[in-house]
Amino acid sequence: MSDNENNIFDLEGDALDEALLAAIDETDEEERLAREKKAQENQKKAEQARVTAIQQEKRKAEIDELRKNLPNEGRRYFLMTEEAECDEENNKASVAGTLFGTCKKDDQIYLYRNDGRVLASKVLTVEAFNGQVYEPADEVSQSKARITFTVDYAKTGFTKENAVPKFAVLTSVKPPLKDDAGKIAIENPALSGLMFKYAEFKQDKEYVGRLLDNVIHGRFLIPGFKESADSKKLKIVMVTKKDDPNTRVLPLFTDLQALYLWRKLITGDQKPSVIVMGFPEVAKFIEKDKFDVVINPSGPVPVGLPAFAIDSMSKAIKKSSGGVKVDKETIKDGSKVVLGEPRPCEETDNIRVAITSYCKSHRDIKKAGLLYIIRNNKMSYLVIVDTTKTAAPLAFKGLTEAIKPHLNTIKTVDFSLLSEAPFANDYYSKKPWDYRE
Numbered sequence: 001m002s003d004n005e006n007n008i009f010d011l012e013g014d015a016l017d018e019a020l021l022a023a024i025d026e027t028d029e030e031e032r033l034a035r036e037k038k039a040q041e042n043q044k045k046a047e048q049a050r051v052t053a054i055q056q057e058k059r060k061a062e063i064d065e066l067r068k069n070l071p072n073e074g075r076r077y078f079l080m081t082e083e084a085e086c087d088e089e090n091n092k093a094s095v096a097g098t099l100f101g102t103c104k105k106d107d108q109i110y111l112y113r114n115d116g117r118v119l120a121s122k123v124l125t126v127e128a129f130n131g132q133v134y135e136p137a138d139e140v141s142q143s144k145a146r147i148t149f150t151v152d153y154a155k156t157g158f159t160k161e162n163a164v165p166k167f168a169v170l171t172s173v174k175p176p177l178k179d180d181a182g183k184i185a186i187e188n189p190a191l192s193g194l195m196f197k198y199a200e201f202k203q204d205k206e207y208v209g210r211l212l213d214n215v216i217h218g219r220f221l222i223p224g225f226k227e228s229a230d231s232k233k234l235k236i237v238m239v240t241k242k243d244d245p246n247t248r249v250l251p252l253f254t255d256l257q258a259l260y261l262w263r264k265l266i267t268g269d270q271k272p273s274v275i276v277m278g279f280p281e282v283a284k285f286i287e288k289d290k291f292d293v294v295i296n297p298s299g300p301v302p303v304g305l306p307a308f309a310i311d312s313m314s315k316a317i318k319k320s321s322g323g324v325k326v327d328k329e330t331i332k333d334g335s336k337v338v339l340g341e342p343r344p345c346e347e348t349d350n351i352r353v354a355i356t357s358y359c360k361s362h363r364d365i366k367k368a369g370l371l372y373i374i375r376n377n378k379m380s381y382l383v384i385v386d387t388t389k390t391a392a393p394l395a396f397k398g399l400t401e402a403i404k405p406h407l408n409t410i411k412t413v414d415f416s417l418l419s420e421a422p423f424a425n426d427y428y429s430k431k432p433w434d435y436r437e
Contacts, residue, residue: 072108072172076257077101078193079147079170086151086160092124093164094148096134100196100300101172102141109149112169112190114210116217116358116402119156119163120174121149157350162405167210169193175361184363186276188218188254195254195301215295215305216279216313217362217398220252221259223272234273236285239297249304250291252282262298278364280390283314339423341431342372342381350406352434355383358402359435364391368399368435369428373414380412384424392417 083096095111103109105126111119127134129144140147147170151163173189191214194207201207224234238248253259259274277285286293290307342348352370359365367386372379381403387395396415403413418424 075102075172077103077172078196079145080193080197081164081166081168081170084164086163088153088160091151091153092148093151094146095164095170096146097144098197099140099143099145102139103145103147104139107172109170109172110174110189111164112171112193114165114168115405116398117354118175118357118361119151121151124148124150157346157353157406167194167207177360186219186221186255188214190214191218192254195295195303198301198303212313217394218254219276219278220254220282221274222252222277223259223274225272234275237272239294248291249294250286251297252293252295254296258296280314280394283310286310339382340372342370347406347408351381351403354402354406355399356435358399362395362398364388365395366437367418367433369424369433379410380414381410382414382416384416384418384421386418389417
C-alpha cells in the first residue's frame, strides 16, 4: 500500500473497489445535500413570493377600497378653458378644451378662476370632439372635450359674462386644505392645468401672466439629501441643463405625482427627502447665485424660468401689496379714522365669499375679516389679515384680485396685518371672523 492512503489510485483489488464505492457514496451524499439545499432555497423563495403576492393583493384591495371613497375614484384630470358658454337661466356652464386625464359624468370638479376664487361643482354632461362636432359620451380621456357643470349664479354672484374667465382651469383636484392633523397637501391645481398647454400658448401674454401669477402664489416641493445619516439638514438637489451640463438649475415640483416621475429616474440607494418652499423663499434662495428654475423637470410638462424672470417677479410683488397698508399709528388717530362693520348687502356678501374662498386655499392665512374705514372723509373697505409679514404681500395681492370684481359702491380696499391692528382683537372677540382656519 502506498504511503498516500488517501489516493485511491494507489490502491489495488478489494481495497480499490471499497474506496471507489465510498467516493461514489460521498458524491451522491453531496449531491443529495445540494439538492435539498436548493429545494429549501426554492421553497423559501416561493414562500416569500407567496407572502409578497398576498401583501400586494391586500394592498391593491385596500387601494381599490380607498378609491371608492375618494372623489372621482381618485382620478386626476385637468382642462384649461379655451371656450366657454354660460347659462344663467338653467344654472350651468360649459367649457371646452383639451382634457388631460379621464372625466366622467357626475364627477365632483373645481373651477379655478383668475381672481383666486374656486368654484366647487358637479359634472352634468361630458362630450367628446369627433373632429367636427361634440358628441355625448360616458367619459372622455386625453382628447378635446366639452364639460358642462352646475353654477349657482345667485349664490356665487357670478354672471354669464364673468363666471368662467379665459384660461380658467377645470380639474378634479380640490383646493389644498388642512386635514385633521393640521397637514396640507402640496398641490398647485391651476398652475398644473395651465402648464399642460404651455407649448401652445407661451407666446400669449395673457396666458403667461396667468401662469406666472400662479407661480407667485405657489408652494413647491424641492428635493434634498441629508448631509449625513444623523443630520437634520438637507442639501438641495440641483439639476443641469440638457444643452449646458455646466449650468445648474433649481427643480420645483407642483405635487407628489410630478415629484414621483422625477424620482423614478434617480439611480442609487439613497432616495431624496423633500422640503416645501413658497415663491418668496424660492426667490430668496436663488437671489445670490442667480439659478434658473425648472418646474416639473420630468413632466408631465416642464416649464423653465430664467433667474432674471424670478427676480423681476419678486420685485413686482414687493412693490405691490394690493392696497394701502394701514399702519397702527394711523389707526390710533381717532380724529382722522373711523372704523366700522360694512352693512349687509349683495356687494359685501360677495366680498366675504371671495375672502373666505381665497383664504381656504392659503395655509399662511389664519384669520381674515372685513370692515370699512373712513380716512380723510374717504371710505374704503378694510381687510384684517392674520398672517406673517413675509406672506403679507402675496396675501394682500391675491385678496385684492379676489375682491376686485365685486367692488361697486366702494372702489378701494385697504389691508392691515392683525399684528399691526390692536383694535381688531377686541372687535373680533365680540364678532365672528369672516374666515378662520
